Structure formats: C-alpha cells, structure tokens
Amino acid sequence: xxxxxxxxxYLVTQMGNDKSIKCEQNLGxxxxxxxxxxxxxxxxIMFSYNxxxxxxxxxxxxxxxxxxxxxxxxxxxxNSLELGDSxxxxxxxxxxxxxxxxxxxxxxxxxxxxxxx
Amino acid sequence: xxxxxxxxxxxxxxEKEDVTLDCVYETxxxxxxxxxxxxxxxxxxxxxxxxxxFDEQNEISGRYSWNFQKSTSSFNFTITASQVVDSxxxxxxxxxxxxxxxxxxxxxxxQLTVLP
Numbered sequence: 001x002x003x004x005x006x007x008x009x010y011l012v013t014q015m016g017n018d019k020s021i022k023c024e025q026n027l028g029x030x031x032x033x034x035x036x037x038x039x040x041x042x043x044x045i046m047f048s049y050n051x052x053x054x055x056x057x058x059x060x061x062x063x064x065x066x067x068x069x070x071x072x073x074x075x076x077x078x079n080s081l082e083l084g085d086s087x088x089x090x091x092x093x094x095x096x097x098x099x100x101x102x103x104x105x106x107x108x109x110x111x112x113x114x115x116x117x
Numbered sequence: 118x119x120x121x122x123x124x125x126x127x128x129x130x131x132e133k134e135d136v137t138l139d140c141v142y143e144t145x146x147x148x149x150x151x152x153x154x155x156x157x158x159x160x161x162x163x164x165x166x167x168x169x170x171f172d173e174q175n176e177i178s179g180r181y182s183w184n185f186q187k188s189t190s191s192f193n194f195t196i197t198a199s200q201v202v203d204s205x206x207x208x209x210x211x212x213x214x215x216x217x218x219x220x221x222x223x224x225x226x227x228q229l230t231v232l233p
Contacts, residue, residue, distance in 0.1 A: 031219070033220060035221075040225075041156075041206055041225070041226050042223070042225055042226075043208065043221075043223040043226075044223070045220035045221065045222075048219070048220055056219075056220050058220075088160065090162060092162075094219070096219070104150070104212070104219060105152070105164055105167050106152075106164075106221060107164060108154075108161065108162035108164075109161075110160065110161045111160050111161065111162075113160075
C-alpha cells in the first residue's frame with residue numbers, strides 16, 4: 001500500500017484556470033507538508049499542517065490555498081494559474097516528536113507535475 | 118536562518134568507483150536533524166537517513182555510509198562500489214529541533230551519474 005499518495009500525477013492546464021492536487025497519507029502521521037520543486041530541482045517548503053491546523057505558511061502567493069479536511073489529507077488548491085506555477089509539487093507527512101513520534105522523518109508522495117500552458 | 122550547501126552540482130563516476138557527496142549546513146539551533154534523500158530518474162523522493170545533531174557516530178548501511186562532523190558542519194555521504202542504479206539526484210536536508218519550524222531546508226542537490 002502506498003504510504004503517501006497524490007493525485008493526479010500529471011496535470012496540464014491553461015493559464016488562468018483553477019486546479020486542485022490531492023494528498024493522502026495512511027501512516028497515521030499528524031503533520032503534512034507541501035513542497036514545490038522548480039525546474040532546477042530546487043525544493044522549497046510551501047505549507048505545513050499539524051492536526052489540521054496551519055503551522056507553516058512560507059511566502060507563497062495567496063492564489064495557493066491548502067485545505068486539510070482531516071489529519072490524513074492535505075489538498076492544495078491553486079487559483080488563476082500562471083506560467084511560473086509550472087513545477088513538481090510534493091506532499092509529505094511526518095509524526096511530530098512532541099506528540100510521541102519516534103522520528104519526525106518526512107515521507108514524500110510521488111509528486112504531481114503541473115504544467116501551465 | 119538555516120542553509121544547506123551542496124557544492125557539487127554534478128558528479129560522474131564509473132561503476133565500482135567510490136564517490137562522496139558533500140553537504141555543509143548552517144543553523145543557529147542547538148538541536149537539529151540532518152537528512153539525505155535520493156531522487157531517481159522516476160522522480161520520487163526516497164528517504165535514506167536521518168541523523169540527530171547530538172549523535173556524531175558515523176553510520177554504514179550496506180554500500181552507503183555517512184560522516185557527520187559538527188566541527189565542520191558537514192554531513193557527507195559516501196557510496197562504495199557505485200552501481201548504475203545509484204544514478205540519481207541526492208539531496209541533503211536540515212530541520213530544526215524542538216520549538217523550531219520543522220520544515221526541511223534542502224540543498225540544491227547533486228546529480229550523480231554512474232557510468233557502466
């Protein structure tokens with residue numbers, strides 16, 4: 001069974017459209033993240049949720065809105081897509097050490113390659 | 118602020134050679150965690166190792182070994198007897214300790230190519 005899954009794996013869309021990427025983890029973790037990997041392979045944190053609450057919100061345009069309906073899911077909605085949003089988006093999850101996790105290692109989903117035309 | 122530097126952008130070796138990937142980090146935290154991840158051509162990010170800042174013991178796992186030196190703020194990764202399947206981008210990453218933001222700060226990655 002896949003530990004962290006993302007859908008879709010590929011997303012091709014036109015500028016100006018709104019799209020969503022879904023993420024689910026079955027590891028029982030309480031913290032989830034979104035990272036963006038640009039064309040040069042650089043990985044940068046976007047958001048982090050702990051127990052459905054936003055705890056990290058890096059400098060990301062407000063066109064990006066994360067939503068966590070429960071601890072196992074963290075979705076990413078993007079409004080008014082722009083060419084510069086083309087990237088690979090990775091979801092990850094971990095168990096917070098403060099809540100009894102033995103390790104806070106982040107495990108990543110397979111990534112969603114977003115192409116904005 | 119935290120920073121991770123992987124000065125080697127690309128490395129190319131011939132199969133069976135040993136190769137070391139360098140990682141230097143900066144942090145003001147007294148407790149922190151260091152990681153290595155592998156990104157093969159298929160694109161997923163595969164966790165390799167996690168190391169606490171208070172545990173400087175080197176670690177060996179099969180052909181992989183890691184050398185953590187707090188004095189030089191380095192966490193280098195060596196692959197012994199490299200194989201073609203080791204070809205990937207390798208990322209070093211850092212996260213803060215308790216009370217700090219727990220997101221990973223990644224280095225820019227090292228593209229390793231192992232030639233047959």
